[in-house]
Amino acid sequence: xxxxTATEIARAVNAREVSAAEMAEAAFARIAERxxxxxxxxxxxxxxxxxxxxxxxxxxxxxxxxxxAGVPLAVKDNMCVTGTVTTCASKILGNWVAPYTSxxxxxxxxxGAIPVGKTNLDEFAMGSSCENxxxxxxxxxxxxxxxxxxxxxxxxAAVAAGEAALALGSDTGGSIREPAAFCNVVGFKxxxxxxxxxxxxxxxxxLDQIGPISQSxxxxxxxxxxxxxxxxxDATTVxxxxxxxxxxxxxxxxxVRVGIVKEFALDKLDPEVRAVYEKAYDDLRALGAELVDVExxxxxxxxxxxxxxxxxxxxxxxxxxxxxxxxxxxxxxxVGATYEATREAGFGDEVKRRILIGTYAxxxxxxxxxxxxxxxxxxxxxxxxxxxxxxxxxxxxxxAASPAFEFNAKADPVSMxxxxxxxxxxxxxxxxxxxxxxxxxxxxxxxxxLPLGLELSAPLFAERPLLGIxxxxxxxxxxxxxxxxxxxxxxxxx
Amino acid sequence: MSVTATAYEAVMGIECHxxxxxxxxxxxxxRNIFGAEPNTNVCPTCLGLxxxxxxxxxxxxELLVKAGLAFDAEIPAFSKFDRKNYFYPDMPKDYQIxxxxxxxxxGGVVKYWLPDGTQRSCxxxxxxxxxxxxKSTHAGSRDGRIAGSTYSLVDFNRAGVPLMECVSEPDIRxxxxxxxxxxxxxxxxxxxxxxxxxxxxxxxxxxxxxSLRPVGATEYGTKAEIKNMNSFNSVGRAIxxxxxxxxxxxxxxxxxxxxxxxxxxxxGTTHTMRSKEQAHDYRYFPDPDLTPIEFAPQDVERLRRExxxxxxxxxxxLIETDKLRVEQAHQIIDTPGLYGYYAAAAGxxxxxxxxxxxxxxxxxxxxxxxxTPVASCGVTPEALAEIVALTEGQTINSKTAKELLxxxxxxxxxxxxxxxxxxxxxxxxxxxxxxxxxxxLAANEKTVEEYRAGKxxxxxxxxxxxxxxxxxxxxxxxxxxRLRAHLA
Numbered sequence: 011x012x013x014x015t016a017t018e019i020a021r022a023v024n025a026r027e028v029s030a031a032e033m034a035e036a037a038f039a040r041i042a043e044r045x046x047x048x049x050x051x052x053x054x055x056x057x058x059x060x061x062x063x064x065x066x067x068x069x070x071x072x073x074x075x076x077x078x079a080g081v082p083l084a085v086k087d088n089m090c091v092t093g094t095v096t097t098c099a100s101k102i103l104g105n106w107v108a109p110y111t112s113x114x115x116x117x118x119x120x121x122g123a124i125p126v127g128k129t130n131l132d133e134f135a136m137g138s139s140c141e142n143x144x145x146x147x148x149x150x151x152x153x154x155x156x157x158x159x160x161x162x163x164x165x166x167a168a169v170a171a172g173e174a175a176l177a178l179g180s181d182t183g184g185s186i187r188e189p190a191a192f193c194n195v196v197g198f199k200x201x202x203x204x205x206x207x208x209x210x211x212x213x214x215x216x217l218d219q220i221g222p223i224s225q226s227x228x229x230x231x232x233x234x235x236x237x238x239x240x241x242x243x244d245a246t247t248v249x250x251x252x253x254x255x256x257x258x259x260x261x262x263x264x265x266v267r268v269g270i271v272k273e274f275a276l277d278k279l280d281p282e283v284r285a286v287y288e289k290a291y292d293d294l295r296a297l298g299a300e301l302v303d304v305e306x307x308x309x310x311x312x313x314x315x316x317x318x319x320x321x322x323x324x325x326x327x328x329x330x331x332x333x334x335x336x337x338x339x340x341x342x343x344x345v346g347a348t349y350e351a352t353r354e355a356g357f358g359d360e361v362k363r364r365i366l367i368g369t370y371a372x373x374x375x376x377x378x379x380x381x382x383x384x385x386x387x388x389x390x391x392x393x394x395x396x397x398x399x400x401x402x403x404x405x406x407x408x409x410a411a412s413p414a415f416e417f418n419a420k421a422d423p424v425s426m427x428x429x430x431x432x433x434x435x436x437x438x439x440x441x442x443x444x445x446x447x448x449x450x451x452x453x454x455x456x457x458x459x460l461p462l463g464l465e466l467s468a469p470l471f472a473e474r475p476l477l478g479i480x481x482x483x484x485x486x487x488x489x490x491x492x493x494x495x496x497x498x499x500x501x502x503x504x
Numbered sequence: 505m506s507v508t509a510t511a512y513e514a515v516m517g518i519e520c521h522x523x524x525x526x527x528x529x530x531x532x533x534x535r536n537i538f539g540a541e542p543n544t545n546v547c548p549t550c551l552g553l554x555x556x557x558x559x560x561x562x563x564x565x566e567l568l569v570k571a572g573l574a575f576d577a578e579i580p581a582f583s584k585f586d587r588k589n590y591f592y593p594d595m596p597k598d599y600q601i602x603x604x605x606x607x608x609x610x611g612g613v614v615k616y617w618l619p620d621g622t623q624r625s626c627x628x629x630x631x632x633x634x635x636x637x638x639k640s641t642h643a644g645s646r647d648g649r650i651a652g653s654t655y656s657l658v659d660f661n662r663a664g665v666p667l668m669e670c671v672s673e674p675d676i677r678x679x680x681x682x683x684x685x686x687x688x689x690x691x692x693x694x695x696x697x698x699x700x701x702x703x704x705x706x707x708x709x710x711x712x713x714x715s716l717r718p719v720g721a722t723e724y725g726t727k728a729e730i731k732n733m734n735s736f737n738s739v740g741r742a743i744x745x746x747x748x749x750x751x752x753x754x755x756x757x758x759x760x761x762x763x764x765x766x767x768x769x770x771x772g773t774t775h776t777m778r779s780k781e782q783a784h785d786y787r788y789f790p791d792p793d794l795t796p797i798e799f800a801p802q803d804v805e806r807l808r809r810e811x812x813x814x815x816x817x818x819x820x821x822l823i824e825t826d827k828l829r830v831e832q833a834h835q836i837i838d839t840p841g842l843y844g845y846y847a848a849a850a851g852x853x854x855x856x857x858x859x860x861x862x863x864x865x866x867x868x869x870x871x872x873x874x875x876t877p878v879a880s881c882g883v884t885p886e887a888l889a890e891i892v893a894l895t896e897g898q899t900i901n902s903k904t905a906k907e908l909l910x911x912x913x914x915x916x917x918x919x920x921x922x923x924x925x926x927x928x929x930x931x932x933x934x935x936x937x938x939x940x941x942x943x944x945l946a947a948n949e950k951t952v953e954e955y956r957a958g959k960x961x962x963x964x965x966x967x968x969x970x971x972x973x974x975x976x977x978x979x980x981x982x983x984x985x986r987l988r989a990h991l992a
Contacts, residue, residue, distance in 0.1 A: 088555075089555070090554070090555045096554070098554070103554070106554070108554075108555075109548065109553070110548050110553075110556075112555060207555075207557060208555070208556070208557050209555040209556075210555055211554040211555045212555070212793075214792075215792035215793050216792035242559065243557060243559060244557050244559070245557065245558065245559045245560065245793065245794050245795055246557075246792075246793060246794075246795060322789060323792055325589075325787075326587050326589050326599050326787070326789070329589060329591065329597065329598030329599055330552045330554070330596065330597045330598050331554075332591060332593075332598055334593045334658075335551065335552070335596065336553070336554075345593060345656075346591075349591055369787065372589070372787035372788075372789050373785055373787060374785045374787070377787075377788075377789070381789060
């Protein structure tokens with residue numbers, strides 16, 4: 011039952027074939043069975059889930075239709091949900107309990123979703139492996155010796171392990187798409203401004219975007235339709251009509267032009283990985299798409315640009331964690347010493363590194379050389395995409411250069427930063443972008459094949475065509491129809 | 505060796521922080537009111553809770569643009585909010601949303617009059633919009649200072665209140681100019697409904713940048729910034745004190761140090777708060793939570809139309825056209841409703857000076873005595889215009905006018921009708937006056953002899969007797985004229 015998609019669960023609950031309460035208990039049973047090994051959840055919200063299930067069951071009995079009736083939902087622990095301990099996987103928030111619910115989560119709960127718990131992440135969403143969590147280790151359900159990816163590692167692992175049918179992640183430079191690729195699920199980052207950030211604890215405000223993580227493109231579309239749209243509480247949400255995507259998903263790619271990026275040439279990749287992506291491009295063509303060559307000459311500057319803008323914003327966004335009003339406080343003789351001791355004890359190394367980089371980049375005398383230049387580069391990258399989209403409807407490329415890596419394999423921060431090579435340019439341009447499972451490759455030194463993801467990206471606000479293309483690809487490819495059960499499920503079941 | 509004393513002039517620019525009078529705060533829906541229980545008007549956004557976001561208050565943006573338009577400032581088509589980063593416990597996010605290089609208004613001129621009637625002007629650099637901080641209270645120390653305190657409390661009711669910062673060019677030279685400039689700002693902001701400008705409630709705070717230079721020099725000297733003045737009077741005193749301090753330093757051959765100085769009201773002096781070396785690097789950058797602010801030309805024009813008649817324009821009419829003294833003109837403008845009343849009555853009577861005399865004289869006195877605003881008393885502008893006409897036309901004398909005003913103040917009604925019905929008209933008929941004069945002269949033979957002996961000052965007594973005999977209705981000028989004729 012827990013392997014069902016969100017769409018299937020909602021249909022069954024609305025048809026009263028199964029109750030929301032039963033779905034909630036099934037999810038908790040699955041979590042109890044598996045999460046000791048996976049470590050996706052930082053906290054479980056039994057009471058909230060049971061109360062929500064009771065409300066959903068009552069509504070369904072009254073004949074109401076709820077689009078997410080009884081769907082177990084995992085929420086990345088950088089989103090506020092009233093009454094839940096909200097940590098950002100950091101020590102600095104202590105046991106802070108959110109007094110309000112983020113808009114995106116609220117919209118899913120209103121649609122009948124059942125909040126089962128809050129999931130692990132790289133501290134403050136800064137990382138690409140989930141290893142920067144100060145609280146817990148999360149393993150990849152496909153290989154417990156490997157990372158799930160990050161920063162939305164917990165949400166992705168929860169969906170991959172069948173612990174939740176749907177999860178929310180946040181994506182700043184690839185934090186939904188890269189882990190989705192590593193764990194063989196769908197991870198979707200909509201256009202910047204489509205989904206409210208109200209209640210999402212900010213890392214880099216101009217890049218952060220909430221998105222769904224699911225077992226199918228159809229589920230991602232379902233959650234997206236519910237969350238998208240102007241929020242009076244977030245001034246950066248766009249006041250623009252949201253075209254429904256559910257009911258408009260394609261079955262083939264006839265008439266679709268898919269851009270293949272010259273600068274993302276596959277010959278740099280491991281041969282087995284390369285073969286998977288070549289096959290993916292062939293599959294797109296076989297489904298009717300016309301593949302066209304496009305160029306993104308400034309894409310190579312993405313990582314350097316991102317690692318100025320994101321830290322600059324984070325250095326300011328994270329200033330509020332000062333021990334004065336909530337969270338951890340290390341009391342010292344005066345206020346300055348208290349700030350210092352609190353932040354020294356409360357933040358992990360990667361967070362401190364980014365605060366330092368960002369503080370430096372914004373400093374008087376360096377601002378023009380770093381921050382202003384990075385913003386100009388960002389404009390150029392967005393312009394490159396705009397030119398590329400004159401020739402195509404979507405761009406296809408790898409979501410990551412390799413399958414999931416082993417724990418501690420990327421001890422050097424820069425090697426970790428490079429993991430987001432294929433995802434950062436789209437984030438800088440604000441584009442809708444997703445990762446959809448596309449096959450398996452055995453990593454160097456590995457013994458069994460691990461999942462890979464195909465990244466599909468589209469022009470601003472072109473969520474409907476993007477999800478349509480991804481859906482056609484998902485339906486039309488053999489590996490999707492023969493979706494493998496992750497080894498964690500098999501191991502626990504035996 | 506001879507010593508020539510150098511004469512110095514002060515050069516001042518003033519930065520004012522003014523809390524805007526809006527229903528709600530700048531970036532959230534919390535109420536913007538003074539004096540509530542601490543930490544009752546707060547929400548996730550103004551407390552800076554994790555994940556909360558700011559949404560700009562459109563009313564505050566428009567009020568600020570109006571403030572700029574009132575001084576002929578330029579309203580750029582494009583403006584933005586920036587973050588000013590620094591740590592302080594009453595700053596919920598440890599950054600303040602402010603405006604750095606693209607303020608909502610640029611330039612402008614504040615024109616004002618000094619008490620002696622001379623007009624001055626001070627250019628504005630800019631007016632920008634930001635959010636206020638919370639309010640810290642330090643316990644266990646002398647005077648509530650942070651030094652030596654045992655603990656501190658913060659009230660976040662004020663956090664996020666819309667605050668405009670109005671920065672002037674260094675055009676101010678004297679304490680009197682500074683005070684008159686501030687009063688002109690206050691008068692305008694109150695008239696526009698931008699702020700209630702109450703220094704005692706902290707809704708206006710100002711810092712003065714002050715330096716000295718030899719008279720005639722064009723370079724600026726080293727400046728000190730003076731803070732913590734809590735009334736316009738304190739601003740004047742602080743400036744005098746600081747000019748004296750800097751003058752003494754320069755005359756002693758010393759150098760003024762660039763620093764921030766606090767005004768000590770009780771001591772009547774300024775003291776060092778922090779030096780330039782401790783200045784912050786605020787790491788300003790555009791706030792990514794907020795989109796750029798755009799004002800279309802038609803929006804600016806609508807706001808310009810909404811300005812109505814400005815205090816400056818009204819003062820100009822009173823001082824330059826109606827030739828009122830500056831102090832009187834300010835009194836008219838600064839009393840709510842009085843200018844409109846005056847303008848209506850003067851328009852009806854066509855006699856501005858006579859109208860002003862009644863408004864500032866008898867009517868203001870009656871307003872004080874009865875604690876009723878002139879604008880809502882029984883003497884309508886129409887009634888006042890009638891009294892002016894009756895007086896100017898010699899129909900009634902000033903004594904009757906005074907009595908009529910007091911009566912109509914309470915009862916209302918038309919003074920013209922009352923005068924007609926009750927025969928209160930002034931007697932200006934020479935024949936009728938002559939009859940009374942004859943009677944008075946006959947009854948005061950001794951005084952008549954004194955007058956004829958050269959003691960002409962008894963004329964006043966005789967005029968009084970004519971007035972008395974006429975029950976106040978005689979035209980006093982005509983009475984004196986006829987007395988002189990009879991005595992000649």
